[in-house]
Amino acid sequence: MPSSPKNKGKRPPTLADVGRAAGVSAMAVSAVLNGSNSSVRISEETQRRIRKAATELNYRPNIAARALVNRRMNTIGTFIVVEGNELNHYFLEVFNGIIEGTTKFKQNVTVFTLETWSDAKAQLERAFDGRIDGMILIAPVITNEFSKGLDPNMPCVSLHANADIDGLVNLESDEEKGAYDMVKLLTEKGHRRIMHFSGPRGLIGVERRITGYRRALKEAGVEPDEELLKSMAYSDIEARDVMKNWLRDNPRDALPDAIFCANDSMALGCIEALAAKDIRVPEDISVCGFDDTLVARVTVPTLTTVRQPLREMGMEAVSILMSQIDEKDDDEQGKSRTIVYPTEIVERKSVGERE
Amino acid sequence: MPSSPKNKGKRPPTLADVGRAAGVSAMAVSAVLNGSNSSVRISEETQRRIRKAATELNYRPNIAARALVNRRMNTIGTFIVVEGNELNHYFLEVFNGIIEGTTKFKQNVTVFTLETWSDAKAQLERAFDGRIDGMILIAPVITNEFSKGLDPNMPCVSLHANADIDGLVNLESDEEKGAYDMVKLLTEKGHRRIMHFSGPRGLIGVERRITGYRRALKEAGVEPDEELLKSMAYSDIEARDVMKNWLRDNPRDALPDAIFCANDSMALGCIEALAAKDIRVPEDISVCGFDDTLVARVTVPTLTTVRQPLREMGMEAVSILMSQIDEKDDDEQGKSRTIVYPTEIVERKSVGERE
DNA sequence: CTGAAAGCGCTTACAG
DNA sequence: CTGAAAGCGCTTACAG
Secondary structure (H helix, E strand, C coil), rough: CCCCCCCCCCCCHHHHHHHHHHHHHHHHHHHCCCCCCCCCCCCCCHHHHHHHHHHHCCCCHHHHHHHHHHCCEEEEEEEEECHHHHHCHHHHHHHHHHHHHHHCCCEEEEEEEEEECCHHHHHHHCCCCCCCCCCEECCCCCHHHHHHCCCCCCCCEEECCCCCCCCCEEEEEHHHHHHHHHHHHHHHHCCEEEEEECCCCCCHHHHHHHHHHHHHHHHCCCCCCCHEEEECCHHHHHHHHHHHHHHCCHHHHHCCCCCECHHHHHHHHHHHHHHCCCCCCCCCEEEEEEEHHHHHHCCCCCEEEEECCCHHHHHHHHHHHHHHHHHCCCCCCCEEEEEECCEEEECCCCCCCCC | CCCCCCCCCCCCCCCHHHHHHHHHCCHHHHHHHHCCCCCCCHHHHHHHHHHHHHHCHHHCCHHHHHHHHHHHCCCCEEEEEEECCCCHHHHEEEEEHHHHHHHHHCCEEEEEEEECCCEEEEEEEECCCCCCCCCEECCCCCCHHHHHCCCCCCCEECCCCCCCCCCCCCECCCHHHHHHHHHHHHCCCCCCCCCEEEECCCCHHHHHHHHHHHHHHHHHHCCCCCHHHEEECCCCHHHHHHHHHHHCCCCHHHCCEEEECCCCCHHHHHHHHHHHCCCCCCCEEEEEEEEEEHHHHHHCCCCEEECHHHHHHHHHHHHHHHHHHHCCCCCCCCCEEEECCEEEEEEEECCCCCC
């Protein structure tokens, strides 16, 4: 009773099986079922017979065998660092776009999560065994160290690469202008003391937003106050805690007029801490975010925010990657490139007029 | 200049290449690098030499070749229907758990999005070409039609399968008790006229929540009023619109004491519509959700909700799937099974006391 | 303890 | 217009 003969006949049917059933060679079956570009013409009648046999046997091509000869898996890998142990809204938006793109191109997506960008070499290698044809890096922090972990033969597109990059296509948005426009809106609505909750200093995107923030302030005749610039991780929890501590350490009348947060989740964290002290948004203070993720529309109050076309960027990343993959054997040149998407202010309820 | 000789030498190194470099057979390399269970013992010295050659050549196993012989891709597929064109918070939570699980088991995840569960046969087949070893269905609506699309040899676990299932493991939570507990809490806080925004009638989970809702009402001596039960898609937008219309069509003093929403997003949609009419939560009306997704904690007011351990369920789904995959050749029996997770009330700010 | 052979399921030249 | 052969890169028996 133990070790029974392994499931005989359970093995899925192969091309040869179908061929046998239809009275032709496996090669003929391959040609009609998988429409290869070979010069083979098979008679209508034979084709019909082959297709019939295939459906009857419930034939399904074996992707591993095919990939072995084609060197093409028709799947792309997305790489993301899981911060604070969770995938966030930014990821959700971008991923929605990636899904849309891969569906269009009939590709599969596999998701690789990294613990950190800094020593990603070992983690990256999991993907370099032919299982994906190209990779999308989501908001990577690309260091020299990291670049070394990359495979030069693997087509690669990044979104919001937070450092200078070399040899890959990067999609980003005009973050400085987004920040500038938002802070300008704030000043136009009469706000003067404007706090900025930024991401971690040093990252390109973070610095760009700070630059935009300062520029708008200066143009409105407000001298940037370093006390009002708080840097932290891009996290709602951190923003909440920073806000909470600030409220503990400062008198109520020191409250700024507005807070410009570097992403929507941080804005929510902020609002949460404010609400705990019964400070109302936007009546007592205005708060705005960045990204225009799902939550911005759905929270109360709805969030005034800087929209980056994250979803579109995800879609485009796939589309660009696909052309890279297809042209891989051709010239390698012109690979390095940056595409900048426009940002746009979305006015909702969390920003009010001053006075 | 056209058709240049294809990138010679660019082809990644194979086991044979490494073997040649180390002066051994490919088989020996395979044995030491991929620690097979074959009885092969290779001398320490040779092993060192092989490893050295492998790193020098930057050897990487080819997964397609390996999969072809092993019939194992070490990747699992997750299947989800993209409602209203976006992956939602429920997905994000569950997927976080799946990621955690697959990381632990060193598996990859690929995400398949379906347009609908009803005629999923063709869409499902994309996955039945050996690219995944098992599948996780996220909140599927399993009909007979759908079951026929499944491959009986493919290990399969579902989360919140919203129908009776046959031949697969289903993970779900005790939704009836969750609903009951929540409505009971509401009645204990003095609420009597309690509205329920449910999902689409007919789905098992929806009916269970309705049952729990009614039971708690009756126990509190409140006769369920069918006028207060509104069914709709599980969507914040629908909930917002239903609420908006209700507010338009009913006098202010007809406002219920509380609204029990079938998920967090719907609760947010509700609150949004209420806020537009300056109806405050929880001062004027209490609102609660279901799921305890990321947004519940972060919106204002924070949401009182029924927690389902979505993340844990995602993790467990992977773990169960892995054992199914490993035991596939063994007995097929006992495959069909349901595991019910407890729900739990999380009290936050959106529910207040009456009077 | 190590190597030569066969085979996983497919596709791509190459002959007829 | 169609078939026989070789090979993609690996692993698993099987000999030595």
